[in-house]
Amino acid sequence: MSKNTQYLVSPDSLPIHLLFITQGDGQIRHGNQSALNMFGLSLTQLTALKFPELLHGKHAEIEDHFSAASLNQKVVQLKPNISNKHIWVELYANELMHENESCICVVLKEYSDSQLILSEFIQTNVLYQNLMRITPDAAFIIDLTGKIICSTTYGQTLFGYMHADDLAHTSIFDLLVPQEITRARKHFAQVLTGTEAGMQEYTAIRKTGQNFWLELNFGIIRQQDNTPKSIFLVARDISQRKKIETELQTQETHYRTLVESARSMILHMSPDGHILFVNKYAEEFFGFAPGELVGKHVMDTIVPEIETSTNRDLSQMIEEIFHDVNNYRININENIRKNGERVWVAWSNGAIFDAQGKLIEVCSVGNDVTEQRQAQHELAEAHNQLQLQYQEIHLLQEKLRDQATRDPLTNLFNRRYLEETLLREMARCEREKIPLAIVMIDIDYFKKTNDAFGHEAGDQILRSIAALLQNHTRDEDVVCRYGGEEFIAVLPGASLDQAQKRAEFWRSEFQSLDFTFDGIAHQATFSCGVSAYNQHGNNADTLIKLADDALYQAKSNGRNQVVIYPSTSTSIV
Numbered sequence: 001m002s003k004n005t006q007y008l009v010s011p012d013s014l015p016i017h018l019l020f021i022t023q024g025d026g027q028i029r030h031g032n033q034s035a036l037n038m039f040g041l042s043l044t045q046l047t048a049l050k051f052p053e054l055l056h057g058k059h060a061e062i063e064d065h066f067s068a069a070s071l072n073q074k075v076v077q078l079k080p081n082i083s084n085k086h087i088w089v090e091l092y093a094n095e096l097m098h099e100n101e102s103c104i105c106v107v108l109k110e111y112s113d114s115q116l117i118l119s120e121f122i123q124t125n126v127l128y129q130n131l132m133r134i135t136p137d138a139a140f141i142i143d144l145t146g147k148i149i150c151s152t153t154y155g156q157t158l159f160g161y162m163h164a165d166d167l168a169h170t171s172i173f174d175l176l177v178p179q180e181i182t183r184a185r186k187h188f189a190q191v192l193t194g195t196e197a198g199m200q201e202y203t204a205i206r207k208t209g210q211n212f213w214l215e216l217n218f219g220i221i222r223q224q225d226n227t228p229k230s231i232f233l234v235a236r237d238i239s240q241r242k243k244i245e246t247e248l249q250t251q252e253t254h255y256r257t258l259v260e261s262a263r264s265m266i267l268h269m270s271p272d273g274h275i276l277f278v279n280k281y282a283e284e285f286f287g288f289a290p291g292e293l294v295g296k297h298v299m300d301t302i303v304p305e306i307e308t309s310t311n312r313d314l315s316q317m318i319e320e321i322f323h324d325v326n327n328y329r330i331n332i333n334e335n336i337r338k339n340g341e342r343v344w345v346a347w348s349n350g351a352i353f354d355a356q357g358k359l360i361e362v363c364s365v366g367n368d369v370t371e372q373r374q375a376q377h378e379l380a381e382a383h384n385q386l387q388l389q390y391q392e393i394h395l396l397q398e399k400l401r402d403q404a405t406r407d408p409l410t411n412l413f414n415r416r417y418l419e420e421t422l423l424r425e426m427a428r429c430e431r432e433k434i435p436l437a438i439v440m441i442d443i444d445y446f447k448k449t450n451d452a453f454g455h456e457a458g459d460q461i462l463r464s465i466a467a468l469l470q471n472h473t474r475d476e477d478v479v480c481r482y483g484g485e486e487f488i489a490v491l492p493g494a495s496l497d498q499a500q501k502r503a504e505f506w507r508s509e510f511q512s513l514d515f516t517f518d519g520i521a522h523q524a525t526f527s528c529g530v531s532a533y534n535q536h537g538n539n540a541d542t543l544i545k546l547a548d549d550a551l552y553q554a555k556s557n558g559r560n561q562v563v564i565y566p567s568t569s570t571s572i573v
């Protein structure tokens with residue numbers, strides 16, 4: 001309105017409280033019917049007053065000088081005549097022409113109950129006033145109908161509002177999704193009647209329309225007579241917590257589904273060995289009813305004291321598992337069903353620690369390996385059997401090999417073995433640059449002995465020579481029965497001279513043996529021919545042949561003597 005505006009509508013017909021006062025001294029010039037009603041005064045009474053006389057309490061800032069600017073948007077308390085109650089009003093002032101004179105038109109806007117409460121609240125309660133100023137929470141003062149009187153800055157931004165006034169007069173219930181309102185009102189009513197004091201969770205709605213989780217916690221602000229005056233409300237955005245809770249719940253559901261559908265036994269034990277949890281499969285496997293195992297000690301239910309096949313003390317094992325579960329990451333042990341049946345289970349164990357690192361549970365996952373164990377057992381048995389059979393076969397082979405290489409009468413190696421050995425030993429001596437000699441032995445007049453005392457006597461002599469040669473040769477020497485009464489000794493490392501000496505020793509020893517056949521004393525002798533590798537020849541046949549030649553020479557010379565083949569090359573020794 002401009003300064004010189006004349007109004008055409010009668011102020012009395014307007015449903016608002018209007019006063020016209022003179023600028024400067026505040027003399028009331030006019031009041032409309034609505035204003036007269038509010039004050040309970042006649043127009044004459046009202047116009048006899050100056051504006052300050054209508055005020056309750058001190059309002060120094062507007063008492064000195066009255067102008068539209070000084071009055072506009074001031075909140076004041078008035079004292080009407082009609083009641084003892086004082087009225088809070090907000091003034092909206094402007095200049096205009098009244099009966100051709102410039103004056104101030106003041107609209108008196110009555111404060112709502114909630115504004116009144118807030119005004120009183122702020123003036124009277126320093127604690128809450130400060131609380132609202134400093135609290136980082138979304139805090140609200142609401143009236144007893146749920147209308148917001150004031151809020152902290154975070155209270156506004158939580159709901160997506162920018163200014164304090166945006167939320168004023170809004171019901172807290174209108175900030176929730178519609179389907180939550182009934183429950184919230186019930187909660188609120190319970191708070192007021194004192195039957196429900198706690199906090200509750202709701203789905204709230206932001207200015208943008210976005211939903212979010214909210215926790216509301218109501219506290220009653222009481223008057224001196226203990227009647228509720230208003231509500232202090234703290235609202236918390238719990239969306240993040242709810243998200244985590246939902247995720248946890250989902251994970252828990254997944255875990256539970258996994259655990260309950262698993263075809264493995266899953267068991268949690270406390271550090272003293274009591275069963276804290278066991279899945280359905282484990283209950284069925286061990287033959288217990290649902291819930292029957294929980295609370296029981298493993299040693300009283302599924303773990304026997306002693307393992308039957310190994311005699312292992314299983315109570316000791318349980319103790320050790322809790323002492324250091326890492327040593328029992330995997331353990332296969334005997335368990336026992338409710339019906340007493342023994343079963344084998346492969347358990348894999350893991351420790352569960354609390355935040356302080358203390359072991360609080362052992363979680364074990366088990367699989368029935370009874371059949372595998374049985375199969376393993378049978379396999380081991382079969383393996384043992386095979387091992388035995390193999391040993392037998394090996395012995396038999398050894399025996400057969402022995403039989404194939406040994407002479408049954410004297411147990412000396414036979415001619416075939418000699419041929420193999422001689423070739424091998426010659427090669428070795430060649431490699432190692434050591435000498436090798438052979439001695440060929442033939443019993444003298446053996447035919448006569450046989451003829452005189454029988455074949456058995458001859459055999460006895462043959463066995464005696466064999467024993468003599470075996471007892472007086474080195475390990476690496478090889479003694480063979482070469483023919484009927486012929487023997488060959490292969491002497492690796494022996495020079496011609498050493499071989500001769502050895503043969504001489506055998507000859508002399510044999511000569512001194514006393515035989516008695518049919519009660520008649522008998523003395524036997526043999527002759528020897530000696531040849532040496534390289535000196536006389538460098539192949540087996542030649543070596544044997546030359547030894548035989550030397551032997552022939554011994555026989556020709558009269559027998560019972562050792563002859564070495566005449567040297568044909570320089571000795572390597």
Ligand SMILES: Nc1nc2c(ncn2[C@@H]2O[C@H](COP(=O)(O)OP(=O)(O)OP(=O)(O)O)[C@@H](O)[C@H]2O)c(=O)[nH]1
Nearest residue numbers: 442443444445446447448450455456458459484485
């Ligand atoms: N008892 C017995 N006699 C055997 C065995 N093998 C061969 N003889 C006998 O040995 C004798 C060998 O006779 P001869 O070859 O004439 O040789 P010798 O009688 O010893 O005559 P010299 O060698 O010239 O001294 C034969 O009578 C064979 O029967 C045997 O395994 N046991």
